[in-house]
Amino acid sequence: MNIPYTSTARLDTGLYNAKLGIWLFLASEVMLFGALFSTYVLLRVNAPTWPHGYELLNVPLATLNTIVLISSSVTMVMSWASLMMKKFGKFKLYMGLTILLAFVFLVVKYFEYTAKFEHHLFPSTNTFLAIYFTITALHGLHILGGIVVNTYLWGPGSKMWQNDPQRFTNRVEVAGLYWHFVDLVWIFLFPVLYLL
Amino acid sequence: METAHAEDITKSVRKYIVVFVALMGLTIVTVAISYLHLNVGAAILFALAVATVKASLVASYFMHLISERKIVYWTLALTVVFFLLLMLLPISADQDSTRLG
Numbered sequence: 001m002n003i004p005y006t007s008t009a010r011l012d013t014g015l016y017n018a019k020l021g022i023w024l025f026l027a028s029e030v031m032l033f034g035a036l037f038s039t040y041v042l043l044r045v046n047a048p049t050w051p052h053g054y055e056l057l058n059v060p061l062a063t064l065n066t067i068v069l070i071s072s073s074v075t076m077v078m079s080w081a082s083l084m085m086k087k088f089g090k091f092k093l094y095m096g097l098t099i100l101l102a103f104v105f106l107v108v109k110y111f112e113y114t115a116k117f118e119h120h121l122f123p124s125t126n127t128f129l130a131i132y133f134t135i136t137a138l139h140g141l142h143i144l145g146g147i148v149v150n151t152y153l154w155g156p157g158s159k160m161w162q163n164d165p166q167r168f169t170n171r172v173e174v175a176g177l178y179w180h181f182v183d184l185v186w187i188f189l190f191p192v193l194y195l196l
Numbered sequence: 197m198e199t200a201h202a203e204d205i206t207k208s209v210r211k212y213i214v215v216f217v218a219l220m221g222l223t224i225v226t227v228a229i230s231y232l233h234l235n236v237g238a239a240i241l242f243a244l245a246v247a248t249v250k251a252s253l254v255a256s257y258f259m260h261l262i263s264e265r266k267i268v269y270w271t272l273a274l275t276v277v278f279f280l281l282l283m284l285l286p287i288s289a290d291q292d293s294t295r296l297g
Contacts, residue, residue: 014265023268027275034282042286054230066223074216077258081212084205180258187250191243195230 007166022174026181033185036135040192043127051128053194056121058112062194065108066186072101073183076150076176083169088161091172095154098179102147109140132193139189142182149175208257215257222250 004010005017013020044050053059079094116122116129123133153168153175160168226246234242256262261272 013267015267020267020271023271027271030275030279031282034279038282038285041283042289045286045290059227059230063223063227067220070216070219070223073254073258074212077212078209081205081209085202177259180254183258184251184254187254188244188247191226191230191247195226195243196236196239 007164007170016170018170018174019177022177026177029181033135033138036131036138037188037192040131040135043131047127051126053128053132053192053196056116056128057132057194058115059194061108061112062190065105066190068101068105068108069183069186072098072105073180075101076179080169080172080176083161083165083172086165088158091161092154092158095150095172099147099150099154102143102150105143106140106147109136135189135193139182139185142185146175146179146182150179211257215253218253219250222246222253226250 003017007016009016075094075097079091079098082088082090082094113133121129123130153172157171158168160171226243229242229246230239233239261268
């Protein structure tokens, strides 16, 4: 059985099915992270004292990670643009860079976490650290999920380019939409947790 | 973006690079503002304003929302309504706790 509308758009939605699917998924993701942001506001407003993020967290490392994630968003969109221009070699390069930058983000995060643990700062230490670890760990899991999908598309999944290039290009676009969303969440997490 | 041609993509690539430079610049602005140690209200206002501009750039250009189909806009409009309700929940919870003493 062939799955319909994987390459071409449906007449009623004007989109191929996976694209509508990913936008509905991202809408649910907005609510997931939104619930945690809402929790952060509730906890902060009702707390008798609340530390400034920069007193407990490493701002230079988080700034580096912001630059890394924004760069990975650019390489991701460039990998899709390369396929649109029928340049498969460049797709491999840009997608490879996206995966590499995602790993750099996680490595930096690992150093941040271990530094906190060495200073005996745990989720149980205070409410600020509890919400910090919860939100950043969930975001880190999203990065990990993106790495899995992008590595598949870079490696074995890229065989689809040979027999169904439009469907493969669409897959990369959908993976890109997810990846940019993960970047978008970090754009808000960075100032909220580290700078305020 | 589904009907985009190679020439359009070349133009888009130039836009991606401009957006990338803008995002880097705004990241520096975000960090620089935090070093001014403004009062909490002003700091939150500035930080969220810059983050919103950055997020808009990512959504508009990298996620192609600037030229997307209506069904995506409607989906996101509904999401925004529910997101705002979610953000207002702490206020109602706060009023409840005040009322209960």
